[in-house]
Amino acid sequence: MSGGPPDARTAQPADDASSQQQDPNKENSMALIQVKIVEGVFTAPQKREMVERLTDVMAEIEGEAMRPQIWCLVEEVASGGWGVGGQTPTADDVKAFARSDAADIP
Numbered sequence: 001m002s003g004g005p006p007d008a009r010t011a012q013p014a015d016d017a018s019s020q021q022q023d024p025n026k027e028n029s030m031a032l033i034q035v036k037i038v039e040g041v042f043t044a045p046q047k048r049e050m051v052e053r054l055t056d057v058m059a060e061i062e063g064e065a066m067r068p069q070i071w072c073l074v075e076e077v078a079s080g081g082w083g084v085g086g087q088t089p090t091a092d093d094v095k096a097f098a099r100s101d102a103a104d105i106p
Contacts, residue, residue, distance in 0.1 A: 030069040031058050039076035040091035041098075047074050 033054050042050070051072040059067040079091040089097075 029066075030071060031062060031066060033058060033070070033072040035072070035074045036077050036082075037074065038082070038089065038091050038094045039078050041094045050074060 035050060035054070037047075051074060054072050055067065055070050058070045062070075080088045082088065
């Protein structure tokens with residue numbers, strides 16, 4: 001291995017039924033989507049929807065043949081365990097922000 005993550009952009013979908021077989025030259029081809037969210041903000045169904053929709057987008061970009069190799073990792077960071085603009089927002093802060101008009105500010 002090269003030490004770095006595999007580059008999903010190098011994977012090319014096959015045109016025939018043999019696309020179901022593993023190509024030994026592509027054994028390391030995959031995409032990894034990492035999402036970090038504040039713990040306690042999103043429900044299990046919302047996280048499931050994130051995984052499904054992000055996978056759909058990546059498959060649309062990279063090709064449907066890549067779908068089985070698309071990994072999506074949703075990690076929750078403890079409330080107050082990260083900073084934005086020098087502040088450490090809690091789950092309640094994020095929920096309040098999402099309910100406010102401030103969520104529409106670019």
